[in-house]
Amino acid sequence: MDTALVKAGQQSYGQWVRWAIGMAQGRQRQAVTFFDSSVPEPTELLRETVAGAFGGKLTPFYTSAFGGGNPFVLDMLAERYGVPRDHVLGTTGATGGLSILYRALARPGDHVLVESPGFDLFRDLAESHGLEVGTFDRTTERFTLDLDQIEGLIQPRTRMIVLSNLHNPSGMALDYDVLRALAAIAERRGVYVIVDEVYGDYADAAVRPCAAAALSPNLVSISSLTKIFGLGSLRCGWIVGSSQVLGLARDVSGKLEFGISTLSHAVGAHVLHDPAPFVAYSNGIIERARPLMAAWLDEQKRAGLVGGVLPEAGCIMFPRLLQIDDSEAFCTWLLERSGVIVAPGDYFGAPGHVRIGFAQHLDNLRIGLDALAEGLRSYPAAITAAATPPKSATASV
8 A cells, every 4th residue: 555645543642643653663774753842851951860869868749749749849839939838739731630620610511612623632531521611712813812702602501711821732822911801701700711731831021920820710720840841751730729729639649640640740849949950951952953953944834834832931833734635644744754743633633734743853953854844845746746546557548
């Protein structure tokens, strides 16, 4: 079968990633994984942190995280967010936090609104909890909100609105006047707004002056150490919100959350206690990668191959393919051809786009971008050739 016509056909983004990794492992060369949406794991910094915490006397941060999270993590997050400690709840990653909120703030049969394009797990988790899911659009090249559309979609059974800032998959930041206006709608209509802020700390205070939870008791922030520091292995996440929201979330967590790792969250406490080395590592990678990504985007736009805007902060972007309609088929073909794994926009609700995670070491980034550019140029002709039946050897001339 010609790989130019093959599509992965997975049901979710997570399944597609696992499929793509499996495909890449069968190749002779190492893949360039542009589907990664965080900085590479800082393995040496992590080793040093673990060695310092457990190499001699046992760190005092090693204490049970059962019942709401590691107390040192909670104290540090409360200080960071400027809230009382009972406004913070530790979770098994940001995904664990969202799952808790779906259970705490809604009941089976209730209605939630999630952004599109967006991370498909927002919808999948809601549906797994028996919730009815509607979508609202993030539009224009900057993936902005249409507040009139959102308010018009709120039903009597709507319990929450779920979105991300910085936006996944585009990396774009929300205008805070718009977010404040959304908070006013939420207060007026009696719904909660859950804001996934796992990429938020990439933005400076001019772009993101505060956490969403600081704007209104109807706004709730979820985050983790995964995207900002590349520490997904710790599964150290949290919820920040009003005492009412956190009271409900804590009840659910106490009944259902048994997965928080005491060990991982103790390491997370050390990271939060001394984040400077991790900040420097993360910022260094992105500061070196961003000019290369910007130059590549400008070149592809001049060639008429892609459209879109590089976000002001963060490590992901979501360009539109101008000469390719089927982004999933293209991403499959590109993987087979060059070992570059780019996430198809189909799995985020935006066929014709791809998500590029550019927080890569420079040599890897150059190799991947060169292969992606060559693929964008070559694919239209390759797909045309694959779809054209060969002429018969006996055909008349």
